[in-house]
Amino acid sequence: MSLRRLFSIVLKELRQLRRDRLTFAMIVGIPTMQLLLFGFAINLDIRHLDAAVLDQANTARSRELVAELAASQVITLRYQLSAPQQLDDLMREGRAGVxxxxxxxxxxxxxxxxxxxxxxVVDGSDQVVQQAARQLAAYPLARLRDPAAAVPAGVEIVNFYNPERRAPVNTVPGLVGVILTMTMVMFTAMALVRERERGNLEMLIATPVSPWELTVGKVLPFTLIGLVQVSLVLVLGQLIFAVPIRGSLLEIYAAALLFILASLSLGVFLSTLARSQFQAMQLAFFTFLPQILLSGFMFPYAGMPRAAQWLAEILPMTHFLRLIRGIALRGANLADLWQEMAALAAFSVVVLGIAVTRVSKRLD
Incomplete structure (x- = not known):
């Protein structure tokens, strides 16, 4: 082995890496992003869950109890209620978790x-909320009682939507979003880059096809693939894990379709940045990691810093998890969750518009 020839090969690879700015940025960007996400955004402590209070006693000790629970910072009191039906509506719409x-x-x-x-009363469709309830249930109610009382006072936990507290009920609907995010973004980005590498896009641009027609035509076949994946996860979830579907199946597919379009739009945009299929795969992973970590699928959304929550609100998976859990587990409808649908629609329009503009510039 010649050290001189070996050094020449190493030098050549380093020069190639320097010219490949995107790969070099990923080398630095991925560990930096992981450090920031795990160091700051990912917080296993459950904090500031939106809560509602129905105080039918309205005595000094009941008000003291509510103040003590709020001071724990596990919950943030958002709503003061006067009737049980108000609590049912807030829980179904996902505006209150406790x-x-x-x-x-x-x-x-x-x-x-x-x-x-x-x-x-806790939202059992979110496993994080169940953990928070256990923390709140450990509150020492005996401190409010007569110290001489011998019988301890307990706390009753009513678990809506998942009374058996089975983990698959929480995770299987979320896996629909995880699987679609991973496959739709990567498949689209790599497929479009592959077409460009083979010269097929240059052949298509010679035909009377507009950039919008070209982009949408490439995306639509993957939409059917995404719907098939949704059906597969829902069927297997019911057959194997007995995950209930309490809402409208048609509305589940409507929400999934909008999320698929958002993911495909992101994949098209990434394809305009990548020069090779390997770079497309890197970029897809680069966007997949924040979505799975910040969406609330793995870690409590409420425990994240405000800046991380703002970033999570930009990501489509955050809104889809709220949609799929709300419709499938809580029986909500799209009218209850219209903000999440609007966020996905806005993301799709903006990102796909930018991607089409970049496709036009690259192929002109």
Missing amino acids: GIVIPADFDNRLERGDRPPLQL
Whole structure:
């Protein structure tokens, strides 16, 4: 082995890497992004879950209890309610994850200790909320009672939408978003880059095809693939894990279709940045990692810093997880979750518009 020839090969590869700016940026960008996400954005402590309070007792001790629970920072009191139906509506629409229900005879229950003086109603479609409920249930209610009382006061936890607390009920709907994000973005980006590498796009541009027609025509076949994947996950989820579908199946497919279009738009945009299929795969992974970490699928969204939450609101998977869990598990409809649909539609229009503009510039 000649060290001189070996050094020449190494030098050649380093020069090639220097010319390949995108790969060089990924070498620096991926570890930097992972460090920032895991160091700052990913927080396993559950904080600031949106909560509603139905205080039917409205006594000094019930108000003290509510203040103490709010001071724990596990929850943020957003709503003061006057009727149980209001709590049902907030939970179904996903605007509140925890409901604190204090009965009218709170003081009597607290003193006698024969019945739970406090009821925590939690959104069982989100496993993070279930963990928060256990933290709140550990609150020492006995401190509000007579110190001489011998019977401890407990907390009743009512788990909406997942009374058995089965993990697949939470994870399987979320896996629809994970699988679509991974496959749609990568497949689209790599397929379009492959067409450019083979010279097929240059042949198509010679025909009377506009950039919009070219881009949309390339994207539409993958839409059918995405819908097939949605159907497969939903069917297997019911057959194997007995995951319920409480909402409209048609609305689930409508939300999935919009999310597929958003993911395909992102894939088309990445294809305009990549010069090779390997770069397209790198970029797809670069966008996949923040979505799975910040969307609330793996880590509690409420525990993230405000800046990380702002970034999560830009990512389409964040909104789709709220949609699929809301419709499939809570029985919500698209009217209840119209903000999430609007966010996905806006993302699709903006990103696809930028991608079409870049396709036009690259092929003119």
